Amino acid sequence: MPDKPKVAFYWCASCGGCEESVVDLAESILDVVAAVDIVMWPVAMDFKKKDVEAMADGSILVSLVNGAVRTSEQEEMAKLMRKKSKLIIAYGSCAHTGGIPGLANQFGREELLRYIYEESPSTVNPQKTRPELKVIANGSTVTLPNFFNIVRALDQVIDVDYYLPGCPPTPKLLKQALEVLLSGKLPEKGAVLAPDIALCDECPKKDTKPSDLKFTEFKRPHWMQIDPKVCLLAQGILCMGPATRGGCEGVCISGNMPCTGCFGPPSRIKDQGAKILSALASQVEAKDEKGIDETLATIPDPVGTFYRYGLPVSLLRRKNFNSTG
Amino acid sequence: MHGNGYNGTVRIGFYICHCGHNIASIVDVKAVAEYIKSLSGVVVSSEYKYMCSDPGQELIQKDIKEHSLNRIIVASCSPLLHEHTFRTAVEKGGLNPYYFQMVNIRENVSWVHTDMKAATEKAKDLARAAVQRVFHHKSLETKHVKIHPDVLIVGGGIAGIHAALTLANAGKKVYLVERDPTIGGHMAMFDKTFPTLDCAACILTPKMSQVKNHPNITLWTYSEVAKVDGYVGNYKISVRRKPRYIIEGLCVGCMDCIEKCVYKEGKTPDEFNLGLSKRKPIYIPFPQATPQIVVIDPETCIEFKSGRCKKTCVEACDRKAIDFQQKEEIKEIEVGTIILTTGYQPFDASRVPFYGYGKYPNVYTSLEVERLVNASGPTGGELILRDGRHPKTVGIIHCVGSRDKNTNRWCSRTCCMYSLKLAHLLKEHTDAEVYNFYIDIRAAGKSYEEFYDKLLDENVHFIRGRVAEVSDWAVRPSEEGKLIIRAEDTLIGIVRRVPVDMVVLAVGMEPQADSQDVRRMFNISCSTEGFFLERHPKLAPVDTFTDGIFIAGCCQGPKDIPDSVAQAGAAAAQALILIDSGEIELEPNTAYVVQEECSGCRTCLTICPFTAISRDEAKQKAFINEALCKGCGTCVAACPSGAIKQNLFEDEMIFSEIDGLLKMESPACC
Structure with missing residues (x-):
């Protein structure tokens, strides 16, 4: 069936959850398979890099690439997929904004390798052996890809046409996106294929959010019995919803867990963490410096809280971006 | 060189001012003008000795016509000094005044640097930032608000009295609110005044009774301002009238009730005499107190403490003016301007x-x-x-x-x-x-x-x-x-x-013990020592940074009677300017909520210092009242989803300006 549009899936630094989300299409996946010709999908099908290399440039209609870019191999594959595809979709938080792997940007490569191979409590490595890019053993050469100094979102490596946000994206958004792409009515380049309004808009607990939250401390969800009917922020639980793009239909919130920000910010916002901080900080009850410090000290991991999925695209630690090698 | 061209519609005129030697002695203005000429979008780039002079302004207007300019940048002094001048010039040239941008290379460059080379480079950087910014400028409309002609004066010392009489004599309606039972303030307590040694009471009490009797003055003593809403020209004030337990309209100040009080002698330290004498629970602060109305102090009155007083005062009052049931009363008034004359301690x-x-x-x-x-x-x-x-x-x-x-x-x-x-x-x-x-x-x-x-x-x-x-x-x-x-x-x-x-x-x-509370209520500033801060120490000594609110007397800083009276007159004149002009122009630097982007999260509602934001419950979106918005930007910063924008300070403008400073090309203009 040569006329079916070609679709590819690829993964970079990711956990595999995005792959799961494709399977989560359930029976709809059959419609997808019927409508397209999948030419690359490492998790499910046995295509090789050379198969893709053999294809004509631009012959794949759309490649959905998930995961952040941490290694030279991922960079190489991302560039290959770009070359062979008409459209690239950054699929999921890691490709979109760097995701959980992006939190490693708090540290440099040397710091990370030293910890993993020498200092971590579970490591026994008296020779301080580190992985080498090239090892010759028994006459054969083994190579490993380069481990970059930083983690990058996909569009910091290749040109990206669209983004499907989420950790992982919901099947509903994936289905909508595929339908739109196959219909040929393409959205504006660079679009994030989800509503451009914050999650509060569709939050089931929206009506119970007070206008002044008057934070005295930030509570962690496991400390307490959460009232399922009331806005989590009103209960003192840090919810990223006000600064996070909607479209997930509040799946976490319906499960009584706060939004952690995986859809990234709405398009207007440059830095999701800074934005939620300025919103929450203006609603801290204490007005004196000591009281404010005490309230903010109840957030145990500020970077992991406010930049959980977006450190590589945030304004923080941009200086590291000077060297990707 | 800068960029690969622009979208073809932006035509910038750039002018750098020598300001005599003020700028030109430290900044190589010719070099700056030449450099800016090389930037994309810049059609005219020139330097002139005094841009604020008539020929300077005419130069801009001529160039707008000849070169079809649609953005104007002047690099000169501070916007506080001449932004209005240049905006007006631009408008006269047929362009919307908000296509103008000013670069301060005097206070920010020439006055603070000594190295000509570095100063010139800094001036270029600042000018380049403005060039990248103006690409995003929009045509904006200046709004006008009407000025309510009534005036509120807070504090009935000599400054408040003088301001009230000045305005009332000019035919304006004045509300004078004083928290003590009488007006007069500290001056009423003085014996003689220096250097003339005339008796303070002799010169003050006639003015006090003029206030009481003036048809244009509503005098509310024993009262405090409880709430201030609104904005210049349209303030809504709540005044709390504390109960005196005396019906004001009936009391004539005969003081028979004081005489007949069950206390034969006063037992409470007399506030007016600073505790050097004693007063009864029913009293009048001093013989010429204005208004001449007694007060009952519920803290010491037996009837209030036990309910079992013989109430000889009530018997003594043949006008039935005593009312133990009197309650606190809230009066709501609307005024256009406010003068604070709250004095000192x-x-x-x-x-x-x-x-x-x-x-x-x-x-x-x-x-x-x-x-x-x-x-x-x-x-x-x-x-x-x-x-x-x-x-x-x-x-x-x-x-x-x-x-x-x-x-x-x-x-x-x-x-x-x-x-x-x-x-x-x-x-x-x-x-x-x-x-x-x-x-x-x-x-x-x-x-x-x-x-x-x-x-x-x-x-x-x-x-x-x-x-x-x-x-x-x-x-x-x-x-x-x-x-x-x-x-x-x-x-x-x-x-x-x-x-x-x-x-x-x-x-x-x-400063008064509660000066910080008063400052917050009226939304004005204090200097470090706690006196109310004037807009300019020399040139706007009775204005504040809040339009329509003026200060006079010792609440602004220690001063004697002549200076207090002079300031009170000045504050009254400033209020008259607003009242008689009838309306005021508002800078269109207001914030607005983009409705389709607002998630209705309510973050902005309580943080607005001017209570300009409300929530449309039907649409579940925030809404900003433009007339109340002062353009402080607090909500813009706090909106977690970037749905609030501010005219003249939109993100693209600020980021382009920063990019310009950092010599980064801004995608939107290049």
Whole structure:
């Protein structure tokens, strides 16, 4: 069936959850398979890099690439997929904004390798052996890809046409996106294929959010019995919803867990963490410096809280971006 | 070179001003103009000696027409000084004034740098930032708001009284709100005034009764402003009228009720006489109190405490003016302008324990002495000390709580002169020897130095030195039973011990204890010491940073009566400007909510300092009232989803400006 549009899936630094989300299409996946010709999908099908290399440039209609870019191999594959595809979709938080792997940007490569191979409590490595890019053993050469100094979102490596946000994206958004792409009515380049309004808009607990939250401390969800009917922020639980793009239909919130920000910010916002901080900080009850410090000290991991999925695209630690090698 | 061209519609005119030598002596203006000419979008780039002059402005207008310019940038002085000038020039040239951008290369560059090369580079950077910014400028509309002609004046001291009468005489309606039961303020407590020695009451009380009787003045004493809403021209004020338990319309001030109170003698320290006498639970602060209406103090009245008083006061009042059921009342008024004349509080002398105030009965504050020498004071003007003696020697200690890094650093400006006045009065009343202990005599006012000369002729002693301590520790027989003032006489270089019968502490002036609360309520600023901050110390001394709110008298800083009256007149004139112009132009730098982007999260609602944001419950979106918005940007920063934008400060403008500064090309313009 040569006329079916070609679709590819690829993964970079990711956990595999995005792959799961494709399977989560359930029976709809059959419609997808019927409508397209999948030419690359490492998790499910046995295509090789050379198969893709053999294809004509631009012959794949759309490649959905998930995961952040941490290694030279991922960079190489991302560039290959770009070359062979008409459209690239950054699929999921890691490709979109760097995701959980992006939190490693708090540290440099040397710091990370030293910890993993020498200092971590579970490591026994008296020779301080580190992985080498090239090892010759028994006459054969083994190579490993380069481990970059930083983690990058996909569009910091290749040109990206669209983004499907989420950790992982919901099947509903994936289905909508595929339908739109196959219909040929393409959205504006660079679009994030989800509503451009914050999650509060569709939050089931929206009506119970007070206008002044008057934070005295930030509570962690496991400390307490959460009232399922009331806005989590009103209960003192840090919810990223006000600064996070909607479209997930509040799946976490319906499960009584706060939004952690995986859809990234709405398009207007440059830095999701800074934005939620300025919103929450203006609603801290204490007005004196000591009281404010005490309230903010109840957030145990500020970077992991406010930049959980977006450190590589945030304004923080941009200086590291000077060297990707 | 900059960029690969632009979208073809933006045509920038750039002008750099020499400001005489102010800018041109440090910044190579020609080099800046040449550099800016090379940037994309720039059609005209020139330099001129004085851009703010008529020829400078005409140059802009001519170029707009000849070169079809649609963006204008002037690099010169501060926007505060000339932004309005240039916007007007741009508008006259046929362009919307908000296509104009100003670059301050005087205060930010030439006045603060000495290295010409570096200063020139900085000027180029700032100018380039403006070039990248103006690409995003939009045409904006100036809004006008009407000015409600009524005025609120808060504080009925001499400043408030003078401002109220000035406005009322000009035909404007005035609400004068005073928290005490009478107007008059501190001036009503003074005996005589320096340097003319006319009696304070004689010159003040006629003005007080004019206020009471003026058809254009609504006088609310025993009242406080509870809430302030709105904006210039349209303030909504709630005034809390505390219950006096007297029906104001019925009381004629005959004081029969006071006479007949079950208390034969007063038992409560009299506030007006600073506790030097006692008053009854039903009282009038002083004989010429205005309005002439008594007050019942529920804290000490038996009827309020036990409910079992014989209520002889009610029997005595044939006008049935006493009403124990009276409740607090909230009055809602609308005014267009506000004048704050909330005055000062005297420095608390017990904060300087080594001067013995509160410890030795014969140590007095200056204000207490004003009452003591006053004919209607607690002793009828006879100077009797707390121990019953008449003083034969008096020491006046200057600068108590002034010019002192342990208390207040500022000079209270009036103490030297009132100390001289009190020295004169004390000598006149008692013929005592009077010693003034001073740091410097500050007699800078019309006829003030002459008054000092007069005092020198009256044989008042002046000892130059800050007093170390006042004690009753006698070391010689002549000091027995006296207060001993120890001070270094810096003119002869010895430490002196001066035994006196009476010590007068010339206490300084401080901001009112609640000045911070008042400041917040009216949304104005305070200077570091806590006095209300004027918009400009020289050129806008009675304006504040909040439009339509003016300040006068000692709430702005220590001053004497003539200066307070002068400021009050100035504040009244400023209010009149607004009232008579009928409307005011509002800068269109307001914030707005992009409705389709608002998630309705309510973050912005409570943080607006001007209560300009409300929530449309049907649409579940926030909404900003443009007339209330002052463009402070707080909501713009706080909106977690970037749905609030601000005219003249949109993200693209600011980011482009930053990119320009950092020599990064902004995607939108290149």
